[in-house]
Amino acid sequence: MILLDICMEFVDDECKKQKQISTIKNIEPDDCINLYDCQLCPLPEEFVKFINQLFHHQIREYFNKSNFDSNSEDLIVFSKISSFLLKIIAFKSYENILKKNDDYFKNLLDILSCFHSMSNDPKSIFFTQDLRSTNNNNKCFAENESVFGFKRNIIGLIANYLHENMQAQEQLRISGRFIALLDSAKIDRNNPFILQWTIFAIRNALKNNPANQQFIENLQKQGEIFDDKIFNDKIKFI
Structure with a gap:
């Protein structure tokens, strides 16, 4: 735990030195910042692997x-x-380590599926409710330290895998996990900015992929889209 904290502080310090991101004071998953094409390699590849x-x-x-x-x-x-x-x-130098393994991406999708199956169970520690829902106004939502930000991080990793990666886009649809991703478009106290990360992941899954776009259109026609407003206001088919 301490080692990871030190490594993350080191990455932050190194990033601040880079001219291309000099305006960024701190790089946090909460900010939904993705530094695509960044060549920075602040940590040994073997350690990251x-x-x-x-x-x-x-x-x-x-x-x-x-x-x-x-x-x-x-x-x-x-x-x-x-x-x-x-x-x-998002660092280019780690792309082959973190984004080129189909088994690891499948693993992330399986975890997302677990979140999805347990998210509607009030007894589960992964239980989530959309804070936008009018039915939740009188309920108390307690933050759970052990899972705080966990689901958001998993979706953030999935979003990065999907970026300009046709194979990952296809795997998301064929695996049947697309529904789990769509259902994650909520505002969850235990996962700040999960809605933004989910929108980003959906956008990456649809970009230049007619099959995935058709899949979403079919769900819309069947009335099975969980939040159709996302596709009307946030995401355009590309």
């Missing part, structure tokens, strides 16, 4: 469990690592 492999191998085993403990230190560690990976995934 190790952290990425550790995350995917361990989290796969964790999500195979039948129950989840809200006080689990594992969840806090996973959330911290996902935040670290989201911070550096």
Whole structure:
């Protein structure tokens, strides 16, 4: 945990030195900042590769469990690592490590599917409710430190995988996980800016992909789009 904090501070400090992003004071997943085409390589590739492999191998085993403990230190560690990976995934120098592995992308989609299946269960620590809903005005929403920002980070990683990646775009649709992504377009107290990250992911999934665009159009015709306003106001078919 301490090592990851140090690494993230180091990445921030190095980024501040770069002229192309000199106006950015701090790079945080909350800001939905993506530095595509950035050539910066502030950390050794082997270290990044190790952290990425550790995350995917361990989290796969964790999500195979039948129950989840809200006080689990594992969840806090996973959330911290996902935040670290989201911070550096946009760097061009790490592209082959973080964005070129189909198994890792499938892993992220499986995690998203788990979130989706548990998000409507009030007893689940991954339970989420859209704070925009009028039905929630009189309810109290408690922030959960162990999962705070976790789902947002996963969707942020998925969004980066989908960026100009036709294979990932196709995998999202064929795997049946597109619905889970669409259902994540909510305002969730435990996941600040998750709506923005989800919109960005959907945009990347639709760009230059007629099959995915047709998939969304079919859902719209069937009345199965969870928030049709997103496609009218936020996302245009490209």
